[in-house]
């Protein structure tokens with residue numbers, strides 16, 4: 001019999017985990033940001049809140065968002081007019097819709113990632129799903145496994161209510177799984193729909209107005225594995241996952257929060273969020289690079305920052321004295337899709353690889369950062385492989 005130490009060593013991969021493929025998907029319904037305030041106040045029958053409508057118009061104008069995709073379209077809302085009133089008991093109906101829509105959207109994104117990866121879905125060994133739109137067990141992970149035809153032994157994990165840091169957390173767990181289980185191929189899927197937190201405006205909840213104005217729907221998927229297969233199907237690592245950390249900003253539990261209530265998901269965002277991130281991000285980066293034992297010039301790196309809001313990107317750019325264009329991938333994703341919570345950061349990686357393929361970003365090393373309730377900062381140091389320059 002081998003020793004436990006030998007068994008453990010044999011289980012570990014040789015190389016670092018890497019993102020091997022990426023896929024994204026969005027609901028068909030598109031909402032132009034310039035039309036949103038009129039639409040929102042009309043469908044929620046709230047035209048009498050003229051001051052709030054003007055505020056939302058100003059938020060939309062300054063949001064850096066051109067359009068968003070939304071699962072909850074006018075037709076679906078017409079079938080559920082009570083969704084506009086957060087005091088009515090709509091949680092059951094919302095969960096019913098979300099428990100079909102979230103895995104379906106995730107499956108669209110995952111199918112694209114699997115097609116790019118080039119191996120059969122049945123070769124996936126682990127599945128991690130992140131969403132804030134849960135409320136049922138078995139959860140979206142099991143439904144997604146079934147939609148994709150994953151093997152019955154696939155090892156599933158659901159991350160619930162991790163909010164905008166869900167994508168970062170899921171990728172960190174995928175890295176650990178891939179590096180500690182030789183041959184593992186981890187499918188990460190993040191799927192978010194705002195239907196859970198859609199309701200009309202309230203004078204005393206300005207964060208509702210903000211949330212309605214910046215959040216969008218989308219799903220992203222990534223396949224993560226170590227030691228790429230080079231015989232038969234050739235796997236092409238995109239981003240190698242060098243190192244990862246998680247930091248919580250002390251005493252900020254109340255600044256980003258979500259809670260299920262009878263009328264849906266109550267989403268709270270304090271006005272302090274951009275400033276809190278601004279005063280903690282650089283320390284977090286310095287600590288991460290210290291732990292790695294290397295120093296870095298911020299402009300020599302590529303950046304995949306979660307675009308939580310336009311002003312957050314402005315703060316990061318200013319704080320780190322980043323050159324123009326360093327946050328172009330985050331800004332483009334924000335512009336095209338809004339803040340899709342946990343799904344967003346993989347969209348940013350997808351956009352980054354397109355920019356790298358066009359030669360618009362040439363840095364070899366970079367950082368991915370996502371922020372969520374906690375306030376939690378998920379940071380990962382990435383290495384771009386030559387495959388990204390060759391496309």
Ligand SMILES: CC(C)(COP(=O)(O)OP(=O)(O)OC[C@H]1O[C@@H](n2cnc3c(N)ncnc32)[C@H](O)[C@@H]1OP(=O)(O)O)[C@@H](O)C(=O)NCCC(=O)NCCSC(=O)CC(=O)O
Nearest residue numbers: 058062063163164206210271273308309310311371372373
């Ligand atoms: C909303 C903005 C685009 C507005 O742009 P500017 O700040 O440049 O413009 P501005 O100061 O003139 O603000 C325009 C109007 O928005 C209002 N406003 C700004 N921030 C607000 C907030 N947090 N809650 C309510 N209202 C807010 C202002 O009071 C102002 O109203 P008036 O015009 O009436 O004076 C920006 O502030 C932004 O990007 N904020 C970041 C949003 C955020 O916190 N994102 C994190 C999401 S959480 C996340 O990503 C993680 C997770 O969900 O888990």
